[in-house]
Amino acid sequence: MAAQEFTCIGNVTTSSSVTSMSVSIPADTGSHLMLIYKLYQNSGSTVRLRFNNDSGSNYASTNLAYLWGNYTYANNQQNGILIAQPQDSDSYPSSGTVYIPDTQTSGKCVSIVQDGGSGSGRWFQSSGTWFNTSARVTSVGLHTYSSSQTFQNGSAIAVYALGES
């Protein structure tokens, strides 16, 4: 077997307030992706992971979380896979990793995320599915809940893909 390793195929660091950050996935990219993020938001809300910029209600996700002393559980069908819940200000960012095991086979666009937020021991665990059975993943992006929530200066994502070295 040829040597293979994860290599960075794209990254975004924002210097202004934005509602999304995404990375394109070239056609010859390996089928395993890993997305690492650090997010600062202007107010607390849940971040969405989307594939191919699909903003339809074509995703289901399940999450298990701990926030401000309370455990929460939810399963949703929404316009993205819910992956993190950064709170307002620089004091309560979120950082975590999304694993996407297979980007090319029909119906297998699933992900796992472990998210850790600073301040009062917050964490967020999620897995989800994109209900698209035909498309190859051409981009992955993180989106705020609505236009009134923004990722703040210093927020960043990086996408790594499995490939031959």
Added chain:
Amino acid sequence: MGMWDVIDEAKLTSDAQMVDFQNIPDTYKDLCVIASVRDSHNTTATSTLILEINANYANNYPWGRYYYNSGSSGAGGGGNGTVNAPIGVMAKDGNSTGLFSPTYLYIHNYTDSSHYKHYSSWSGHQGAVNTNNYTMTEMRWGSWKQDAAITRLKFLSEQYVNNKNLKTGSWITLYGINDS
């Protein structure tokens, strides 16, 4: 040598009882497995992906978990010593076609020959398309109560005792992780 190197991988082109990674080199610090798996058992219930280390089928695998299953509340649980390690929830073949369960497994200091070994894992399940029902997310952790360095990892469905297999299309990749 990269930070994350593929040591071995298996992408099943037919149902198989197991994925068996043997002769794992001792040249890395940690091991990581990223998998997309499905059980061949034709029902809608969930299965469990299990791990056997160094072919050691014995009560040496204590474990714990915390999970949320849609339609219920979150819950925890564990076992004090099963004969292999349950590492993640897995879709069965009665679930919607094409839905495979993602699993991420991390094994720390696998070459240490003087301590028990420890792992953490995260997994998810989606049972049907276009619904938020029949979903599950889970965190697990556990140990292998042996000092030997890990040289072999064997992955099976919990249903292997009933002659059930890992479904064709399942994909398991073993990574070696360097510390520099």
